[in-house]
Amino acid sequence: MSEQTNHTEGEPRVNPVLPYLREDRMPHIWCPGCGIGTTVNCFARALTESELDLDKVSIVSGIGCTGRVAGYMNLDAFHTTHGRPVAFATGLKLANPDLKVVVYSGDGDLMAIGGNHFIHACRRNIDMTIVCVNNFLYGMTGGQASSTTPDPATTTTAPYGAFEHTFNLPFLADSCGAVYVARWTTYHVRQITKAMKEALAKKGLSFIEIISPCPTLYQRRNKLGDGLQAMEYYRDNSVVKSGADTREVEIKYQGEIICGKFVDRERATWLDCYNTRNAAAIGARYRPYPWRENGEGGVK
Amino acid sequence: MKADPSGVLTGRHYFDGNHACCEGALAAGCRFAAGYPITPSTEVVERIAKRFPHLGGVFIQMEDEIASSIALQGAVWAGKKAMTVTSGPGLSLMMEHIGLAAITETPCVFVDVQRGGPSTGLPTLPGQADMMQARWGSHGDYELIALAPSSPQECFDYTVDAFNLAETYRVPVMMMMDECVGHMTERVDIPAAETIEVTPRRYTTKKKGEFKPFEPGENMVPDMAKAGDGLRFHVTGLTHDERGYPVINAQAQDKLIRRLVDKIRLQADRIVRYEEDAVENADVIVVSYGITYRVALRAIEMARAKGVKVGSHRLVVCWPFPEKRIRELAARGKPIVMAEMNLGQMYWELERCAAGKCKTALVSHAGGTVHNPEVIYNAIMEAVR
Numbered sequence: 097m098s099e100q101t102n103h104t105e106g107e108p109r110v111n112p113v114l115p116y117l118r119e120d121r122m123p124h125i126w127c128p129g130c131g132i133g134t135t136v137n138c139f140a141r142a143l144t145e146s147e148l149d150l151d152k153v154s155i156v157s158g159i160g161c162t163g164r165v166a167g168y169m170n171l172d173a174f175h176t177t178h179g180r181p182v183a184f185a186t187g188l189k190l191a192n193p194d195l196k197v198v199v200y201s202g203d204g205d206l207m208a209i210g211g212n213h214f215i216h217a218c219r220r221n222i223d224m225t226i227v228c229v230n231n232f233l234y235g236m237t238g239g240q241a242s243s244t245t246p247d248p249a250t251t252t253t254a255p256y257g258a259f260e261h262t263f264n265l266p267f268l269a270d271s272c273g274a275v276y277v278a279r280w281t282t283y284h285v286r287q288i289t290k291a292m293k294e295a296l297a298k299k300g301l302s303f304i305e306i307i308s309p310c311p312t313l314y315q316r317r318n319k320l321g322d323g324l325q326a327m328e329y330y331r332d333n334s335v336v337k338s339g340a341d342t343r344e345v346e347i348k349y350q351g352e353i354i355c356g357k358f359v360d361r362e363r364a365t366w367l368d369c370y371n372t373r374n375a376a377a378i379g380a381r382y383r384p385y386p387w388r389e390n391g392e393g394g395v396k
Numbered sequence: 397m398k399a400d401p402s403g404v405l406t407g408r409h410y411f412d413g414n415h416a417c418c419e420g421a422l423a424a425g426c427r428f429a430a431g432y433p434i435t436p437s438t439e440v441v442e443r444i445a446k447r448f449p450h451l452g453g454v455f456i457q458m459e460d461e462i463a464s465s466i467a468l469q470g471a472v473w474a475g476k477k478a479m480t481v482t483s484g485p486g487l488s489l490m491m492e493h494i495g496l497a498a499i500t501e502t503p504c505v506f507v508d509v510q511r512g513g514p515s516t517g518l519p520t521l522p523g524q525a526d527m528m529q530a531r532w533g534s535h536g537d538y539e540l541i542a543l544a545p546s547s548p549q550e551c552f553d554y555t556v557d558a559f560n561l562a563e564t565y566r567v568p569v570m571m572m573m574d575e576c577v578g579h580m581t582e583r584v585d586i587p588a589a590e591t592i593e594v595t596p597r598r599y600t601t602k603k604k605g606e607f608k609p610f611e612p613g614e615n616m617v618p619d620m621a622k623a624g625d626g627l628r629f630h631v632t633g634l635t636h637d638e639r640g641y642p643v644i645n646a647q648a649q650d651k652l653i654r655r656l657v658d659k660i661r662l663q664a665d666r667i668v669r670y671e672e673d674a675v676e677n678a679d680v681i682v683v684s685y686g687i688t689y690r691v692a693l694r695a696i697e698m699a700r701a702k703g704v705k706v707g708s709h710r711l712v713v714c715w716p717f718p719e720k721r722i723r724e725l726a727a728r729g730k731p732i733v734m735a736e737m738n739l740g741q742m743y744w745e746l747e748r749c750a751a752g753k754c755k756t757a758l759v760s761h762a763g764g765t766v767h768n769p770e771v772i773y774n775a776i777m778e779a780v781r
Contacts, residue, residue: 172473191470192624
């Protein structure tokens with residue numbers, strides 16, 4: 097965690113994000129200089145500032161370094177299978193629409209093995225927030241190429257340099273129907289926090305891509321320095337263009353990183369459409385889902 | 397507890413097995429289903445899609461069977477009873493999440509309307525060749541429960557049982573139907589809701605801090621929690637301790653996996669179910685299940701008409717296999733004939749349990765249609781010769 101707990105006298109000061117974490121699971125597995133912990137810090141702050149009832153917030157992760165986030169959050173947390181957190185979260189959300197559901201995973205998990213689930217969740221506009229920490233490779237398994245590794249970065253499975261065309265994630269989310277799309281780097285902690293707050297408040301599928309350093313595998317193998325040098329690169333090469341056309345925000349190797357909020361629009365969610373369609377077809381007999389017992393609270 | 401009357405279509409119906417399976421699920425309290433179209437199972441979810449909006453349920457057609465088989469588990473952890481429905485090729489895709497349901501002890505039901513395989517095989521024609529896949533298809537050691545109905549009435553009855561077993565033991569329960577049973581239309585009596593026993597989910601009464609989501613309770617099965625209740629629990633597909641926290645070592649693996657397996661193996665006597673007829677004085681016993689049981693009945697009748705004393709042992713619960721009973725039957729020393737619509741799957745179990753104590757014979761069939769009863773008859777006559 098980036099914040100220090102400094103105390104000289106009196107009661108020890110508690111790190112403000114500590115209540116959001118499972119302290120009994122610390123230390124975490126992330127390497128020094130890794131950006132995932134920074135994003136978790138932002139997420140904890142976004143939860144505080146959102147004033148959400150944390151008992152109603154569920155976090156779902158897949159597999160990978162970012163996939164471990166769910167396990168460290170003091171929320172109802174689900175560490176599912178590789179690539180499938182979005183599909184799990186779809187069932188979770190539709191079974192109890194009162195839950196605030198957040199999917200938190202990496203580029204390998206969400207966009208390669210889980211790509212099909214991602215695009216369909218965007219198309220359906222399932223009411224959930226998806227945070228994708230993009231470190232340009234598979235970290236947990238030792239640094240293999242992912243669908244976002246830019247040409248010519250080297251990875252263990254692209255020893256002569258990556259050469260495939262990459263996914264432009266904001267464009268993918270936008271074109272598939274996400275209602276909120278933003279990108280920031282782990283240098284932009286305030287902007288990430290604000291984006292997460294907005295995403296949590298947004299009805300429908302909100303998507304945030306966070307560019308994050310992997311000093312152990314990506315930085316070192318490509319001779320890009322450590323975590324600090326990654327921050328300097330993000331600071332010097334990020335260009336904030338909120339409202340930019342997502343077709344224009346593709347990331348090139350060590351090129352400029354276009355950040356900002358690209359999409360913020362209204363579109364009926366899956367559940368809205370489900371109720372609208374059924375009400376139109378079935379008529380007055382139709383009771384909208386979820387059926388409320390005694391006016392409010394849980395679902396039948 | 398008794399079934400919620402809103403979901404029970406009490407009365408005398410003329411249904412095919414797939415529709416009866418849907419009604420069984422609704423009677424059992426299923427209010428979430430995820431599916432992907434696949435012949436010959438699709439009628440189950442088609443009927444669910446039509447019925448759910450009137451019952452406060454949600455059906456979603458997912459992008460594939462992988463998604464369906466995990467969306468339903470999300471729904472379970474949000475408090476719903478849930479199922480998915482598929483056939484062989486879809487079941488192959490679902491294997492990853494049968495394993496997830498096993499290790500996270502997520503009570504759920506998978507319906508497999510079996511067709512001929514492997515691969516695309518015979519989409520519109522029957523098979524019983526998924527029996528071993530249902531039991532062993534996901535990697536690692538685990539146990540589950542599988543039932544094999546032989547009629548539309550049993551498709552209704554056993555689907556209710558499947559949901560109840562899933563709640564009792566917190567395992568994925570497989571409904572091993574087949575194309576014949578799924579598409580055959582017969583009388584189905586749906587009883588009054590107050591006569592249908594439904595097992596409610598056993599939720600913990602403990603508070604946050606004292607609740608451990610994987611601490612074994614009654615029957616070695618932990619109490620459940622659901623998202624949104626303030627327990628702030630953690631569920632993972634990694635090997636975990638009673639808190640649900642990952643522990644990656646041999647001791648934690650031994651403790652967890654032995655319990656997952658033992659909760660079924662050590663309680664198999666309570667789960668195993670079969671139907672027998674005239675086995676005590678039989679000179680030969682026919683073992684069968686599902687649609688093949690119906691065909692075997694004709695063969696048994698033919699053999700009895702020739703004066704042969706034929707007994708019948710019919711598997712209702714296929715997994716866990718009725719090991720103890722088959723050992724007893726084999727110890728009599730009289731031959732056992734098994735008929736199944738595959739080239740020998742449950743027969744391996746039969747041979748294992750018979751352990752050379754009696755002669756065994758397999759009447760195999762590659763699938764595509766049911767056995768000709770005469771083939772089973774011939775095997776019976778050959779066995780007693």
